[in-house]
Amino acid sequence: MNAIFSNPWFLPLAMTLVIIGVVPLAVAYTVLLERKVLADMQVRLGPMRVGPHGLLQTLADAVKLLLKEDLIPAASNKGMFRFAPVISFFTAATSLAVIPFSRVFHVVDVNVGLLVISALSSVGILGIILGGWSSNSHYSLLGSLRGGAQLISYEVALSLALVSGVMAAGTLSMTGIVESQLHQGVWFAFGNYGLMFVPFMVYFISSIAETNRAPFDLPEAESELVAGYFTEYSGFRYAIYFLAEYTAMFVVGSVAVTVFWGGWLRPFPNVAWLAIPLDYGGPLAVFAATGALCLYLVKQQPIKAYAVAMVVVGLAFFGIAIAYLIPAFNAPAVPVFWFLLKLFVALYVMIWLRGTFPRYRYDQLMNIGWKVMIPTALGALFLNALVGMLRG
Amino acid sequence: MEGLLFLTFATIAVLCALNLVLQTHPISSALSLIGVLGSIAVLYLLLGGEFIAAVQLIVYAGAIMVLFVFVIMLLNTGAEKQPTRKIVVTWISLPLLFTFIALAAMLIAQQVPKTEVVTFGGFSGGTTLSVGRSLFTQYLLPFEVTSILILIAILGAVVLARKEI
Numbered sequence: 001m002n003a004i005f006s007n008p009w010f011l012p013l014a015m016t017l018v019i020i021g022v023v024p025l026a027v028a029y030t031v032l033l034e035r036k037v038l039a040d041m042q043v044r045l046g047p048m049r050v051g052p053h054g055l056l057q058t059l060a061d062a063v064k065l066l067l068k069e070d071l072i073p074a075a076s077n078k079g080m081f082r083f084a085p086v087i088s089f090f091t092a093a094t095s096l097a098v099i100p101f102s103r104v105f106h107v108v109d110v111n112v113g114l115l116v117i118s119a120l121s122s123v124g125i126l127g128i129i130l131g132g133w134s135s136n137s138h139y140s141l142l143g144s145l146r147g148g149a150q151l152i153s154y155e156v157a158l159s160l161a162l163v164s165g166v167m168a169a170g171t172l173s174m175t176g177i178v179e180s181q182l183h184q185g186v187w188f189a190f191g192n193y194g195l196m197f198v199p200f201m202v203y204f205i206s207s208i209a210e211t212n213r214a215p216f217d218l219p220e221a222e223s224e225l226v227a228g229y230f231t232e233y234s235g236f237r238y239a240i241y242f243l244a245e246y247t248a249m250f251v252v253g254s255v256a257v258t259v260f261w262g263g264w265l266r267p268f269p270n271v272a273w274l275a276i277p278l279d280y281g282g283p284l285a286v287f288a289a290t291g292a293l294c295l296y297l298v299k300q301q302p303i304k305a306y307a308v309a310m311v312v313v314g315l316a317f318f319g320i321a322i323a324y325l326i327p328a329f330n331a332p333a334v335p336v337f338w339f340l341l342k343l344f345v346a347l348y349v350m351i352w353l354r355g356t357f358p359r360y361r362y363d364q365l366m367n368i369g370w371k372v373m374i375p376t377a378l379g380a381l382f383l384n385a386l387v388g389m390l391r392g
Numbered sequence: 393m394e395g396l397l398f399l400t401f402a403t404i405a406v407l408c409a410l411n412l413v414l415q416t417h418p419i420s421s422a423l424s425l426i427g428v429l430g431s432i433a434v435l436y437l438l439l440g441g442e443f444i445a446a447v448q449l450i451v452y453a454g455a456i457m458v459l460f461v462f463v464i465m466l467l468n469t470g471a472e473k474q475p476t477r478k479i480v481v482t483w484i485s486l487p488l489l490f491t492f493i494a495l496a497a498m499l500i501a502q503q504v505p506k507t508e509v510v511t512f513g514g515f516s517g518g519t520t521l522s523v524g525r526s527l528f529t530q531y532l533l534p535f536e537v538t539s540i541l542i543l544i545a546i547l548g549a550v551v552l553a554r555k556e557i
Contacts (some may be wrong), residue, residue: 077419080419080423110442111442111519111520112442112443112445112446112520115443115446115447115450116446118446118450119446119449119450119453119454120449122449122450122453122454122455122458123426123430123449123453123454125454125458126426126457126458126461129458129461129462129465130419130423130461133419133461133465141465144465145462145465145466148458148461148462149462152455152458152459152462155455172520
């Protein structure tokens with residue numbers, strides 16, 4: 001047994017399996033979270049029918065998509081039509097391989113990790129372009145033209161913003177970037193006397209454009225283009241595009257967390273006396289509060305089965321909260337907790353922005369990309385280089 | 393392991409390159425070119441040039457090929473019509489090609505001494521650090537001259553794209 005665990009292939013393979021298994025489920029519940037949060041912002045209830053508080057809605061949606069008829073337009077380029085969603089999902093999911101969830105939990109630590117993610121995302125554009133082109137439909141073609149132009153434009157600002165982070169860390173390895181934040185004792189978003197916050201903002205705004213999300217969701221603007229580049233897709237292929245889009249959200253969120261928000265590090269990573277209160281109190285507060293909320297909602301359930309389910313879910317959250325009090329579990333699990341908590345906050349902000357801002361016009365989008373984001377990123381790069389050099 | 397990976401990706405590169413020439417539709421050719429560039433990136437990686445491999449993917453497979461596909465899509469070019477070839481061309485071209493490849497291979501094998509044959513992972517100057525160091529010390533002048541050249545190209549594109557002067 002020990003031989004299996006200490007095998008150098010064990011952890012990468014196990015992590016790959018975990019990622020492949022968890023990502024679709026995480027995507028499903030991110031979609032539910034998005035629908036619920038947007039509904040709350042618009043003073044609605046959102047999905048409520050399937051399961052307690054609509055908790056099983058996305059599973060029902062997934063089954064519906066799997067069982068739908070798979071339509072391929074007669075005049076489409078069939079091979080490419082089938083292949084395009086695969087490019088999108090493959091590149092997004094492979095990027096997760098180089099993201100460190102903690103010092104030990106990562107598939108692989110490449111010493112050009114950030115470049116690998118950048119390379120995969122730049123190849124991933126092809127999935128959008130080819131999907132729209134091969135559909136042989138005007139809406140799809142317009143959507144993919146917009147998508148391609150937008151992604152190429154914002155990739156420049158995105159990479160320039162990341163260069164500031166790489167410069168502060170002195171390495172391209174994702175693990176190395178987090179470890180240098182530990183050594184410098186500061187999350188890079190607050191590094192260089194707060195100057196690093198500018199590249200972080202540029203990165204975050206560009207990453208929303210990179211993932212085609214509102215207010216930059218012109219490639220799939222439903223009021224003009226039906227559904228943009230995947231108008232002609234249905235059933236499972238449509239689901240793969242959906243999966244790719246939300247996986248890309250996870251990737252850009254994880255990169256933001258790793259490069260600018262200290263990755264798996266807790267807040268104030270080099271203040272020793274905060275270790276016990278934060279590492280034990282943080283998970284306890286989050287999971288116990290969620291569990292308490294579930295138990296509080298039991299009374300409101302319309303049927304008995306839902307009430308029982310809520311009790312079980314609530315007790316499971318309390319179980320996780322108690323498990324975090326055991327030092328042997330806490331030590332490996334708490335970095336993952338911090339990472340996922342920060343990732344969750346990033347995803348929540350993305351959903352929040354979608355609920356807040358109206359969609360930009362196309363010329364506004366291009367102006368923001370080329371005349372605001374890129375000069376700001378370049379200026380921030382220059383200032384950060386200067387300050388970094390002066391600090392030695 | 394390295395040998396197997398090398399053979400796999402070298403085969404993919406050659407097959408994609410053949411496909412690139414044989415396909416009649418420009419988009420299929422462009423996709424095959426992406427296949428070639430991607431598998432060459434893997435070959436760089438096998439030799440130990442991880443930075444070059446990543447940059448190959450970003451610059452060629454990502455940026456340049458996306459622009460290619462974009463332009464092909466905008467021009468909406470259809471499948472190319474095969475011109476009717478003369479019978480002599482059809483029968484002579486293939487033997488001539490093989491002779492040329494064999495001659496080129498022989499010449500290269502004669503010119504390159506056996507001791508300089510590369511080994512997998514034997515090249516240690518492929519890290520980001522060493523590439524950056526040699527770019528900014530030994531090859532500083534060519535690097536700066538190239539950047540000025542690219543700047544001039546960008547300015548030229550802007551001048552050409554401007555409507556009124």
